[in-house]
Amino acid sequence: MRNLSRYLAWAAAGILILGSLLGLDEKSWLAFQSEDTYQVTTGIIIMMLVLFQWGLTLGRVIFQRTGSQWGRWIDWHLRVAILLPIAVLAHSLTLGWGLLAALPLSLLGAAHFGSLMNGHDKIKEYLPYHVGLSALTLALALVHTYTVLIFR
Numbered sequence: 001m002r003n004l005s006r007y008l009a010w011a012a013a014g015i016l017i018l019g020s021l022l023g024l025d026e027k028s029w030l031a032f033q034s035e036d037t038y039q040v041t042t043g044i045i046i047m048m049l050v051l052f053q054w055g056l057t058l059g060r061v062i063f064q065r066t067g068s069q070w071g072r073w074i075d076w077h078l079r080v081a082i083l084l085p086i087a088v089l090a091h092s093l094t095l096g097w098g099l100l101a102a103l104p105l106s107l108l109g110a111a112h113f114g115s116l117m118n119g120h121d122k123i124k125e126y127l128p129y130h131v132g133l134s135a136l137t138l139a140l141a142l143v144h145t146y147t148v149l150i151f152r
Contacts, residue, residue, distance in 0.1 A: 001078040006115035009108040012085035016104055019093040033092055036152065042091040043148070049080050049087060050141055053134070081111050103140040110134040
């Protein structure tokens with residue numbers, strides 16, 4: 001599952017960059033992605049997936065899950081990591097500017113570094129990047145949610 005998560009993150013990043021260069025947000029056949037109801041619905045789905053990821057992580061800390069107990073939780077963490085790049089592409093096939101470029105790229109970067117954490121040495125090496133980008137993703141997602149609620 002880790003490899004699939006990494007490949008999907010890279011594919012999604014490539015599609016977002018290519019979509020931006022090709023101006024896919026201006027294509028009439030993708031006009032549905034600009035509709036408010038669609039944007040809000042897919043945005044809520046992404047936010048719920050991000051919060052679920054953080055809930056699993058905080059649950060591990062609070063309940064001190066280790067070994068096989070954490071193994072079940074990490075399986076769900078990896079399953080959601082596979083869904084997130086797909087949800088990001090469903091939300092938009094292009095990068096925005098500023099925050100709207102940093103947000104999906106930080107999410108996909110967190111997925112990339114998370115997928116590399118296999119084994120104790122790899123965890124020590126990549127965990128700071130994974131957690132840092134995950135925290136950045138959550139912060140940017142909260143700012144994005146706030147701005148959408150205030151200005152729409």
